[in-house]
Amino acid sequence: MGVIGNFTLPIKGEYHDNLLSAQTAARGSMDRERQRHLFDRLDWLDALHHTALRGRKALLLRAYDNNHEVWLPLMMTGARRYEAFANWYNFTFRPIFSAQYNEATKLTLLRKMALSVQRHARQISLTQLPDEDGSATLLAIAFEQSGWVVAKSAHDQNHYLSLNGRSFDEYWQTRPGQLRSTVKRKGKKNLVSIRIAQDFDDQSWSDYERVYACSWKPSEGSPDFLRAIAKQESAAGCLRLGLAYIDGEPAAAQFWTVENNIALIHKLAHDERYLDASPGTLLSAALFQHVIDIDRVAEIDFGTGSDNYKRDWMEQYRPRYRLDIYWPNHMLNWPHIIRHKLRQMSEKEK
Numbered sequence: 192m193g194v195i196g197n198f199t200l201p202i203k204g205e206y207h208d209n210l211l212s213a214q215t216a217a218r219g220s221m222d223r224e225r226q227r228h229l230f231d232r233l234d235w236l237d238a239l240h241h242t243a244l245r246g247r248k249a250l251l252l253r254a255y256d257n258n259h260e261v262w263l264p265l266m267m268t269g270a271r272r273y274e275a276f277a278n279w280y281n282f283t284f285r286p287i288f289s290a291q292y293n294e295a296t297k298l299t300l301l302r303k304m305a306l307s308v309q310r311h312a313r314q315i316s317l318t319q320l321p322d323e324d325g326s327a328t329l330l331a332i333a334f335e336q337s338g339w340v341v342a343k344s345a346h347d348q349n350h351y352l353s354l355n356g357r358s359f360d361e362y363w364q365t366r367p368g369q370l371r372s373t374v375k376r377k378g379k380k381n382l383v384s385i386r387i388a389q390d391f392d393d394q395s396w397s398d399y400e401r402v403y404a405c406s407w408k409p410s411e412g413s414p415d416f417l418r419a420i421a422k423q424e425s426a427a428g429c430l431r432l433g434l435a436y437i438d439g440e441p442a443a444a445q446f447w448t449v450e451n452n453i454a455l456i457h458k459l460a461h462d463e464r465y466l467d468a469s470p471g472t473l474l475s476a477a478l479f480q481h482v483i484d485i486d487r488v489a490e491i492d493f494g495t496g497s498d499n500y501k502r503d504w505m506e507q508y509r510p511r512y513r514l515d516i517y518w519p520n521h522m523l524n525w526p527h528i529i530r531h532k533l534r535q536m537s538e539k540e541k
Contacts, residue, residue, distance in 0.1 A: 204307025220289035243413035301333030391425035
């Protein structure tokens with residue numbers, strides 16, 4: 192058997208239509224020990240599959256040889272149409288490599304995957320793709336080189352904070368004056384008491400759900416999913432559940448996780464009845480101080496969305512991309528491909 196570069200031929204492409212067979216095939220390559228990021232793990236996919244995305248038919252693509260492996264979890268949305276096996280709880284979606292590979296190795300694996308999926312799909316839509324790690328660009332190149340037509344577009348923004356070794360006090364001095372003044376004035380009144388829980392318990396989670404139900408937020412899409420993730424991350428030592436109380440009643444709540452020097456802000460809400468006391472702002476300040484000075488994180492990630500209040504706390508943002516991928520030999524794709532080509536021509540003329 193010959194060798195090309197780092198690869199022992201042949202590289203195989205396959206798919207799995209359920210997570211149980213994928214778990215067997217992955218042999219731990221999507222477990223916590225191998226994947227640094229929460230959204231790249233099989234237990235995250237499994238929780239989505241059993242709660243938030245229950246009933247959606249999965250197509251988990253895999254390309255591998257004896258030494259290399261990549262997965263791309265998809266779900267069916269129509270006849271031969273697929274999208275990312277993810278939803279609004281995902282900060283990112285990307286190919287899941289079983290190890291740190293160079294760009295050429297990644298591209299070779301992704302090309303094999305793009306070739307093997309032709310017999311299953313005519314259209315694939317992927318969102319929340321990062322590109323600081325090359326995910327969006329490499330996927331686009333791999334599918335284009337395998338005969339697909341790919342439309343890449345900006346989709347969302349991810350606001351984040353790089354601490355660069357700063358303490359909370361050093362970070363706090365750079366915040367807008369109005370924010371610092373609010374925390375100082377409201378904190379002096381001692382109306383709000385704050386607790387940061389690292390172990391899951393039913394009462395704390397019930398308080399979180401009570402706050403969310405009384406907030407300006409829309410109804411929670413899948414409370415069972417969030418509860419499952421909170422329990423899972425608590426068992427791993429990663430949960431940071433912030434709760435603010437006024438006169439013993441929960442007034443604000445935030446669901447964070449901390450792992451591998453990165454804090455993720457998953458959910459935050461406050462009860463509108465207590466708005467004048469600013470419990471949400473005080474809770475945010477306490478959680479930022481906790482993860483910076485106690486957990487010693489290097490980065491805080493505020494997820495996706497361009498809400499104005501995020502700019503008060505964050506200093507940087509990075510784009511998230513969308514790929515619409517079409518197999519050109521399927522006539523139902525031709526209108527989409529024509530529109531894409533016309534947009535390309537129009538952009539070149541500008």
